[in-house]
Amino acid sequence: MNPKSNILCIFEGEKREVQYFKTLKNIYFSELSILVCSYGNDIYELFKELKEDVDLDIIELLRESKNVPENEKILEGYERDDFSQVFLFFDIECQDEQFNTDNLLSLIDIFSEETDNGKVFISYPMIEAIRDIPTYEEYLSHKVTVENCTGKKYKSLSVNGLQKFNDPRHNNKADWNQLVKINVEKGNYISLGTKGEFTKIPEQKEIAVKQIISISEENNIFVLSSYPLFVFHQKPSYFSF
Template sequence: MDLVGLLKENEIKHPKLEKKLENYKSDDFSEIYLFFDYDIKKIDEYNKDNLETQNEKIKEMLEFFNNETANGKLYINYPMVESIRYFRKGLPDEDYYTYTTNLFVGRKFKEDTNNFSHYKNLDFITSKDENQQSNWRHIINLNIKKANYICSGLNELPSEKNSINQQAIFENQLSKYVYSKNEISILNSFPLFLYEYFPIDYFN
């Protein structure tokens, strides 16, 4: 699959899109990463896709986009990218691993984040806590631990990085939250992406 070519075609079809890839070809990119939101559509009489069908499509995408040097690698935010600041207390928010939201929250999650988050914008990411510890490091640590909690039930750094890969997180979200509780465990994938590129001791 020529993902770069596909994206270029999409830019051509939609005049409002900036043609950022116009002067590039597939060989110009050694790695490709995709960041998607787990935005499940509510099932009603007008929606023919049921929950299982939507999740099956996501599963297929995770299986296909599983290598950054080949087809590209997919990362999923639960439920969406705004999870990067869903902390109800100042960092480090040790209750973060418990935070969930309704499965069909949709765009309302943006409003919920504004209402519930201790931080009202993204400026906090580059700041430090009262002990002069980097907030970004807290964000990475908390999301890694939470991914491990979702997969293993342990709110701690995993012993092996691969134990919290994207497929494992997705499958455990389905079994422990989506199908049993109609919930999603809030999680951001950008810290998990960084986690794969740094030694585990960096996040202690």
């Protein structure tokens, strides 16, 4: 068996999410041992499984996944106690028929601490938010309508901004530092309503509450990427914006 990993990162999908994460891992976390696997379904299916079994172990859930049979091999020999930190990365899926605000907030409460059940980071509206940057200045207030949050529509719209971010796999450290900066400021702008806040890590629950209000009142959602917030959460002292 491979040496125990101290961090487990769980992604909604198996391809693009993992590819993007590999790049930021090489830039910021090359010294750490991080095990990566996928859930293979959306955040509301995860909540459904947890609701059916409140004592369900996330490692066992992943290991027994029929959607991602590779997890059995990836997690062979591992138990929850083998990981000091667990992180989950999901899309909000606000256009999905299963979208449920109560379930979303409940799941964020369940996954609020990386050393316990795990900590979830949510992309709004989906993983492609990381490349949806009109300009640095416009990004702070940049939103997308719920109707345009479907996979096909949003994936097409998300490449209309700054071209250098169209494929984060090829972005360098300076580019990623910029992504961290603008997403930290935007996360705080969404949750606190203030501009120019770069030192505080925006809370996932506070962001979700404000996003739900925006969906309900304006039928749109602030574009926000989860990966840069994860980087800042792990290494806040690394940045001096």
